[in-house]
Amino acid sequence: MKFFFSVIFAVFFVINCAHAQPLAESPEWHSLLHIRDDNKSDINDPKFFLSNPFSPENEFNIAISELRSDKKDEMLCRFPARYRYLNKKLDLNITFDHCTNLNEFLKDSRGESVSMSFASSYLGSPISYFGHTFITIHKTNNRFFSQTLSFAAEIPQEVGFIDLLSKGIRGGFNGKFVAEPYFKLHEGYNIVEQRSLSEYRLNLTQDEIENMLWHAYELYDANINYKFFTENCAYEMLWFLEVARPGLKLRENFPYAVIPYETINEIKKAGLVMQIDTQPPLINSLHTIYNGFTAEEKDFFSRWKNSGDKKEELESINLSNETKDKLGYLINGYYDILFKRFHQGKGDFEDVKQLPYTPPNERYIGEPIRHGSSKIEVGYLQVNGVEGLDLNVRPILFNRIHDLYSELGDGTLEFLGLEMRRIENKTSLQSFTLLKIESLTKRFDFYHPVSWKIYAGADRSLKDSSLQPLVQVGSGVSYGTSSLLWYGMGQATVYPLKMTAGIEVLAGLSYWNGLSHIGIDFREPVFFTGRKSKGDFEAYFTTPITKKIIFKIWGKNQEAGIRLVLAF
Template sequence: MLKRLALLALLVSAQLHAAPHIDSARLQQLAATPYWIALGHYETGKLGGWRSYVDDPKFFLSEDGGHHPDRELAATVQALYAPANLGDKHAQCVFPARTRWLSEQLGLTDLPQPDCQEYRQWYQSVDPHSAVLIFPAAYLNSPSSMFGHTLLRIDQAKTRDDDTTLLSYAINFGAYIEGSDNSILYAWKGLMGGYPGLFALMPYQEKLSEYRSLENRDLWEYQLDLTPQETGRMVEHVWELKQVQFDYFFFDENCSYRLLELLQVARPGQDLTSQFPLTAIPTDTVKAVKQSGLVSGVRYRPSRERELLARADALDHQEKQQVLALSADTAHLQSADFGALPAQRQALVQDAAYRLERYRANGQVRDPAQAKRSFELLRAINRNPPPPLDIERPGLPENGHQSRTWQLGVGTREDRAYAEYGLRMAYHDLNDNAYGFPLGAQIEILQLKLRQYEGNDWQVQRLDLATIRSLTPRNELLKPLSWQVAGGLERVPGKHDDEVLVSHVNGGAGGTWQLADGLLGFALGTVRVEHHNDFAQFIAPAAGFNSGLLWRNGLGNMTLEAKGDYFTNGEVRRSVSLNQQWEISQDLGLRLSAKREFSHLATAQNEVMLELKWYHY
């Protein structure tokens, strides 16, 4: 408001260039063009009309510009003719993308010529020529990164010729967080739009270090087929969005959705955002960009963790022990055991030790002793360099199955037949097609299952708010913790051999081990809290276990699990289950499930179901 009043005062007190009169029909026509809609981040309102995703009044020159694109356009034309002595505060300097487009559309050849020094210097430092879409792969140990992330890298003209991408700039959209919210509060506020979202332009090297090193995430770089002019248009608009706030929601108005809007500014006529009315999961948005024809090439950058494991893969048990000894004390370089190794094996061992030291140092305060060990190992590597790493590129993440799943099953529970209908909003479990996903990772958000028994007896079988599992194998060099957490409603055994719908929260932690190629074994200790009317007035806590096998076989993925919950009131609940999925196609699967449940409240129950899963966005 103050910005608009100050601008009006200057317009009244200064000699103005005459702003042109725009015919009403022409005004409406321009205001409805896809490019103006993209510049204002407008969408069709739920009850008609328009609304802008921008939640910051300083972005608009009209009092009601957030809901009226035509009024914002008219106010912008008037502001472009403000006195040139406004300098960097002139509308032409604040909104260069609007200025250029309106000048082209209306033939505005008599505009004032303010000195936009701040914008000019900023644009020259970025020097946009081409753009790359960056996708850091999913990272389960960070609530904000479980689905992956997307950002844009802006390259200069010679970047690809001399491979100086680290000197490029990155455009990132993310939640602005003040203070130190814990993971649960962060996830809740992210789901409910409790954080403002801001665009930021920063050195790409900073983001590369954050995602590839600190969080140990693989990076995928998608070279975009944008001309220098299109890239420049996008960067112009980023300047207009400087310190402008949006609401931020994890599942729709997130990093990926905002970047799709930028690409629509870069290439007018591209319709990328209309495909995501409910959710915008990063892998889905990458797929949409690729299908639009905007991607001309793909480059893979493995994480430091993957590089370490690739180097250690060629080592035997004794050599891995040498790696641990070297990383603990570089004096081991002069030991008889290390000296007995052939020179080629020494090169591999000391290179793995150096990578292990750098991996451990990620995100830690600099330790002089550790820095010294790293330096000594680096000197040894220079004297006896190892062969280059050969890392097999994993499956492209955007080629994995679709994120939303429709489910139709038929089965029996003891002597009762049923049909089961389900919908999962997002996006992967342990038995789903693993192409493009890490084996042992599960992220399910908002899953509803309805069951129809014989006699038209309907019931809610389960409503999962979130189920997250991270089963990362331990090895001789790295000892990651496996964990899981889940919450929602589910059917459990009750009195009289019926099933009771209970609310619950449970979680656990433990270890996972690679037993063979494609075979993981896991064992976790668990805790559970549930509200069950049959044996607790309010809540009942339990401790238990969850162990089993995950096997990637020729048909698909198979899990064999045993679970147990031992409640403080004496109730004991155990189950054994087997799930095997047949991968009919990338987005179609057939799953056979068998389960036997034991409970002190009821007799043992057997259940078998055959379920068709359709992965569809």
């Protein structure tokens, strides 16, 4: 009898090996192994594979042969996504009932729908400059305990800024796949880091969701080199979608850099997105409520937030129930920020949570307005009455003048930008931006962020008009409403090759009206040597013509011009 079954299994094995070639070359098998176009895998962890040397066909053959080995049960639980696929294609009649950890993971993770979630840019860390994408598997009745799947770099705390940026670009950090409840990411992004969260609901079937979850379990211990511009969170999330729906080819549209928000655009182009929901940062909601208060209500709130028994005092004051509700929400949000971001006021936080309040509906249909991360500006200008043309190339640019990301924070992020001019038949490089980061976040009664900027590049601001490298660092404050921003800042500027340095005062005022933006920025030296002029200003007006073209009028000192900004 034993011999009979051995013969049957041998025949079965030979028959299935005949399927090896087409199945080993199928999109499903390649996506499960993260196979690129060069037939190599993106995953460099040998624990993720059975074969050595690795090839898709070798991996297939060994996976089949393991079914008749003593390690069969172990292999089924270690690589369930692969064996689930083989079971469906070859009708192997295998089960995974004995895989306790797998079944617990699936039970905790399953949901009714899936979103690609996007956390907006966070200027506090280079790794988060372009935002973060992750997958959320939604539980209808318990959104905050829905499962999320993400990919993140393991970064030691002692790593400095330059080392962080350098290793992040060349793949010096290890990346890990992480599964955790949605509330943890919501707390970290929406409250601690004050980032908006957008959810792009996908039209995946239940079987496609299962494909994704089984594969996520396989990836739990896999190590992958994290690369800031290529093999990052967004890139790995595209793999999940290609596993969920084999045949999708999303990654091939990013041959050089994978910018998280640009991957969202590709998902939309592929017809995967059914609905978009956005939750602004907690501080935005608090700011909106606070700005709606009368002067008397603002004064009461300022005194009340530092009082003793807040619940008793609130009930004793002659205020409308609606105002009391808003005050309760404000004070809860205030202590959420203190407790979760700054680790302060834990005792008061527990007392405050007893306040009755109804949270407003913070979510809305739609997404923040974006105009792409790459921009080319072409335009006509006049310099001291002489006509000319200019060209600005910004391969990586998020700019507060062109892009509206949130009602409260205004930020700029630019890498590797250059400006060229042609005047009187002479073409010159006017400026070069290696890195520019600017964060202008508005302050109000209990939220006091510092506005700051960092710039490294080269320009022609010195008296001899030569292109000179410079470094600038500034710090100050910003105030405003949902449509108005003004800021003041002190800035130190150093031209290292010319041994020239100075201190300047920066100030600006800007206003949003729908999608149009008008503003003016000032720069006045307090002490400086070697500069062309005493002061500097720039006024601008921008408005979108289409989703990809922005019209801009600008003027500064003896210069003025008209530009079209092409966004990609």
